[in-house]
Amino acid sequence: LDLTYNRLPRCSHCSSKKVRKKSSYERKVHHELIGHRRTILRFKAYKLFCNECGRYGNQQFPGIAKYQRSTERLQVQIFHHHTSGISQKELSLQFKQGKATIERWYHRRYQIEGNELLNTPCPKVLGLDEHFFSRKHGFATTLCDLKKHKVFDIVKGRREVDLNHYLNSLKGKDRVQVVCMDLSNTYRSLVKKHFPNAKIVADRFHVIRLVQHQCMMTYRELSSSIKNNRGLLALLRTKPDKLTSHKKIKRDTFLAENP
Structure with missing residues (x-):
């Protein structure tokens, strides 16, 4: 595509408009795909002399980083394709770029x-939870924006020693209004320390799990044989509307024997 840039050129050093054109040259820049077709932008650029700072420089254009022969939109497109699982080999064939170039663009965009x-x-409504990855990497703490239903960040570790450095550098902690988390004492102390204006709300999943655990303990106190009867335990955990008539009779028999 042959293009022309109609805005006044600026100095690449001080951004002044008081520049003098010394010479012109042709630039070719790779752009994002239009459909399935590659796009190359061709336009005229100038070598400039700045009357303000007295330095020479080449004309810069919005959307094209310095020393780059591709637009930001192309690099973003390749970044998202590679993140979604398309290999460097396939991207190299599709965009006619080297694997090293794609790797460099990906790290730069990352x-x-x-x-x-x-x-x-x-975020104002923050969610905290821990996840176990592997024996090598151990646990990680996930921070979620519960209003937007998105992952905000993932931090390695779950202990206070592991998270203190990250939470100390976290911006906007004063604006957090609600922190939803499990009933861990470690997270509770961290929230009180780093989010002083936030209310602590127990995560629904962990509350239900705690109630179920207490119910199972009560069932075991009522009947010592229920520990080895996994079928009956499953019946007691299942919602009543999802039980068949036969299973309901079996459940009611147990409850009648253990009032």
Whole structure:
């Protein structure tokens, strides 16, 4: 595509408009796909002399980073394709770019989005939960934005020693109004320390699990044989509307024998 840029050029060093054109040259920049077709933008650029700072420089354009021969939109497109699981080999064939170039673009875009995430303020309704990955990596703590139903961040570790450094550098902690989490004492102390204005709300899943655990303990106190009767335990955990008539009779018989 042959293009023309009609805005006034600026100095690449001080952004001044008081520049003088020294010479022109042709630039070819790779752009994102239009349908399934590759796009190359061709336009005229200038070598400039700045009357303000007295330095030379080449004309810069919005959407094209310095020293790059591709637009930001193309790099973002490749980043999302690679993140979704398309291999470097397939992307290299589709976009006619080297594997090393795709790798470099991916790391560059990953760093940019990572820096944007670091500057993102903490959500007002925050969810905390722990997840076990493997014996090598151990546990990780997941922070979720419960209003947008999105993962906000993942931090390695679940102990206070592991999370203190991250939480100390977290921005916007004062704006957090609600923290939804399990009944862990570690998380409770962390929330009171780092989110002073937030109310602690117990996670529904963990509350139900705790109630079920107490019910199972009560059933075992009523009948010592129920521990080995997994079928009966499953009946007691199942919702009444999902039980067949035969299973309801079996459940009612147990409850009648153990009032």
